[in-house]
Amino acid sequence: MILVVGSEKGGTGKTTISTNLAVMMAQNSEGGVLLVDSDPQGSAMEFNNVRDEEGHSPSMTCVKITGKSVASEIRKLSPKFDHVVIDVGGRDTAALRSAMVIADVLIVPFLPSQYDAWSLEHMDSLIEDAQGFNPDLAPLLVMNKVDTNPQIKLADEARKFVKDLKNLKMEDLRLANRVAFRRSAAEGQTVNELTKKDPKAAGELLRVYDEVMKNA
Ligand SMILES: Nc1ncnc2c1ncn2[C@@H]1O[C@H](COP(=O)(O)OP(=O)(O)O)[C@@H](O)[C@H]1O
Ligand SMILES: [Mg+2]
Structure with missing residues (x-):
């Protein structure tokens, strides 16, 4: 699965x-996971470095590949692993387009504000282009940093907007704004591994994982 x-x-x-799901895939596979950091900022690589330094297992292989060579390089590497997870930076459209041509699943995380929802329109058209080469690409929207206060209706407003998109459909996958997700990066661990457990965060992430794995 890519x-x-x-x-x-x-x-x-x-x-x-991407880092949380990559660890979960590694926990559930024998053949290992390749984490590809396609963001020049290199945060996924940092996550994996912390994970290795702290000696957490399972460990993953992490490589940095940016720009339009993402697809060709990953095609060469992917047969050695059960799963490949690519973290694409916010700006590198070449890497994003390239990755979408070889991926089975595309997760598009977005924040429940109208401003972010608008940028989804462009993403929706990128998906259409990619599906011309890769008709099996399954796009999944994940609403992130959702307010835990139910009085705040931003999430419902974003839902209404998303209804009009052609390719990106709302499966109602949500991650709330929780300290556990922030701590995960600092510790190099997925939320289900943290010493200070947050079952709600782990449950939300598991729903996303299960949805992704339906396409494996
Ligand atoms: N669900 C969440 N709850 C709380 N903090 C979050 C959540 N998701 C991401 N963050 C925090 O928001 C910031 C941006 O997240 P990050 O994953 O680095 O975004 P991106 O890679 O898209 O730039 C980080 O500090 C991260 O710890
Ligand atoms: Mg990032």
Whole structure:
């Protein structure tokens, strides 16, 4: 399975989601996971460095590949692994387009504000282009940093907007704004491994994982 986590905006949770899911895949596979950091900022690589330094297992292989060579390089590497997870930076459209041509699943994380929802329109058209080469690409929207206060209706408003998109459909996958997700990056661990457990965060992530794995 090749999973790409991409959006054209920074701070939507691409690295959080890609690193967490990569660890979960590694926990559930024999053949290992390749984590590809396609963001020049290198946060996924940092996550994996912390994970290795702290000696957490299972360990993953992490490589940095940016720009339009993402697809060709990953095609060469992917047969050695059970799963490949690609964390694409917010700006590198070449890497994003390239990754979408070889991926089975594309996760598009977005924040429940109208401003972010608008950028999804462009993403929706990128998906259409990619599906011309890769008709099996399954796009999944994940709403991230959802307010835990039910009084705040931003999530419902974003849902209404998303209804009009052609290719990106809302499966109602949500991650709330939780300390556990922030701590995950600092510790180099997925939320289900943290010493200070947050079952809600782990449950939300598991729903995303299960949805991705339906396409394996
Ligand atoms: N669900 C969440 N709850 C709380 N903090 C989050 C959540 N998702 C991401 N973050 C934090 O938001 C920031 C941006 O997330 P990150 O995954 O680095 O985004 P991106 O890779 O898209 O730029 C990081 O500090 C991260 O720890
Ligand atoms: Mg990132």
